[in-house]
Amino acid sequence: MAESDAGADQLAGGDGPPPGGGGAGEVSAVTGHSTGTPESHPMRAILPVWLLVSIAGDLLFWFLAGPHIPPGRMTSSAGGAVFDFNVLFVIAWPVVFGVWSYMAYALWHWRASRVPNDPVAGPYSRGHLGVQTAWIVVSTCIVIGVFIFGTVELVVPSGAGSAEGPDPIWTPSSHTVLPIQVIGQQWKWTYRYPTFGGFETTSLVIPDHTTIAFHVTSLDVIHDFWAYQLGVKADANPQQDNVAYTTTEEMGSFVVRCDELCGLWHGAMFNYGRVISKSAFAAWAKRTKAQLAANTKYLPPFQWTYVPDANGADGGYYPDNVDPYSKVEIYGAQKVKL
Numbered sequence: 001m002a003e004s005d006a007g008a009d010q011l012a013g014g015d016g017p018p019p020g021g022g023g024a025g026e027v028s029a030v031t032g033h034s035t036g037t038p039e040s041h042p043m044r045a046i047l048p049v050w051l052l053v054s055i056a057g058d059l060l061f062w063f064l065a066g067p068h069i070p071p072g073r074m075t076s077s078a079g080g081a082v083f084d085f086n087v088l089f090v091i092a093w094p095v096v097f098g099v100w101s102y103m104a105y106a107l108w109h110w111r112a113s114r115v116p117n118d119p120v121a122g123p124y125s126r127g128h129l130g131v132q133t134a135w136i137v138v139s140t141c142i143v144i145g146v147f148i149f150g151t152v153e154l155v156v157p158s159g160a161g162s163a164e165g166p167d168p169i170w171t172p173s174s175h176t177v178l179p180i181q182v183i184g185q186q187w188k189w190t191y192r193y194p195t196f197g198g199f200e201t202t203s204l205v206i207p208d209h210t211t212i213a214f215h216v217t218s219l220d221v222i223h224d225f226w227a228y229q230l231g232v233k234a235d236a237n238p239q240q241d242n243v244a245y246t247t248t249e250e251m252g253s254f255v256v257r258c259d260e261l262c263g264l265w266h267g268a269m270f271n272y273g274r275v276i277s278k279s280a281f282a283a284w285a286k287r288t289k290a291q292l293a294a295n296t297k298y299l300p301p302f303q304w305t306y307v308p309d310a311n312g313a314d315g316g317y318y319p320d321n322v323d324p325y326s327k328v329e330i331y332g333a334q335k336v337k338l
Helices: 002-011 042-068 076-109 129-155 278-291
Strands: 177-185 188-193 199-201 204-207 211-218 223-227 232-236 242-247 252-258 270-276
Touching (some): 042 076, 076 242, 177 204, 188 270, 199 278, 211 223, 211 232, 232 242, 270 278
Parallel strands (some): 177 211, 204 270
Antiparallel strands (some): 177 188, 188 199, 211 242, 223 232, 223 252, 252 270
8 A cells, every 4th residue: 555655656746745744835846836735925925025115215215315316406407307317216116126026035935945856947837827917017007107207307398408409399488598509619618698799708607597598509520518417418519509498496516518529638628607696697797798898899790500611710620721611601600599
């Protein structure tokens, strides 16, 4: 009788119960299926921990780390970038922790020392339709939700600080937009203020609580205007007027850098700017206009773009100086609309 029981065990594909007995919850070495009382579903062990850590992690991040995420809140576009990042982190953290939790559970629960002969493929490998369906549905909803969120956050704040070309689709609702021209050239930035006589400076000064339209262009090669603390970034292309909007919300200083490789001294192409009060800006603009009046009259007439090669004024645009320069074009071939 004992021999027939042993033979039955052999036919079942095993050598009998493992040491310690074949009680509830044991797993067959061949099939990987429970040989006694069914084991609890892994999600019952993971879900409470996942839910608790996800909520706690999101709350801690939102209230402790979130307010200090760069680039800060000096402008509407900078604050919008911080808000977008924080929202995406809150969405991503439960997903990331859920994947980590299940991986840790799988490594521990189905470790080789516990199920030494567990098959990893073949006829005994199986999926779970419910889990697979839930994963696809939840993932799809998250991706579509993030797409809608990102589109709204790009349209509502008038491009969110990114350039929109010469004819912006998304424009601010404010009727008092201050235009400032940003001119890139190897290897420095200059700024012209068309509403104050078109004077040009090497430092960017803007008023607080004001909507700014940055008109970005270049005199030579492609540059990239990047005012990180302002949350503004726009390519500076020759003979192109690239417009980016933002609204200042806090006073302070910021750095302007070139973010497009533009030659030998690209790394040194940066300067500084300030956001100051409206009254201080008005006084600065009036004073600077008067101080630079003698220089301003020698500048080309203000236009949104400039043609450095026009009328033989190469300006580094054609280094060989043998180009058939235009006798028709003048500096700034596009009509100005303030």
